[in-house]
Amino acid sequence: MLAALAPLAHDDVRPTLPREQRFIALVAAKWVAEGPPAPDRTQQRELAQAIRAGQADERWNDVVRQVRDDVRDRLAVAHSRYDDFADDGKDKEP
Secondary structure, eight states: OHHHHHHIIIIIIGGGSOHHHHHHHHHHHHHHHHOOOOOOOHHHHHHHHHHHTTTTGGGHHHHHHHHHHHHHHHHHHHOTTHHHHOOOSTTSOO
16 A cells, blocks of 8 residues: 555655655655565564573563563554553553
């Protein structure tokens, strides 16, 4: 869907804007065409590796908290009203 917006922003919207706003539209069209930068998953990979290696057992509460935070962040993007109806364990200790 984003790929379809890039030509629209570049070819149809940009020319209709005042001259001083065209550069911003050009940058936006380029960003849409390329897509957002990939998120840095280094911390998640390291955590997964530590869990598999049994190195996270003694800090389990921190691990659960970190995983919950990551899932909550992902859901905030994918389902923005998630916090309105979900039991995410905020009221419970891991």
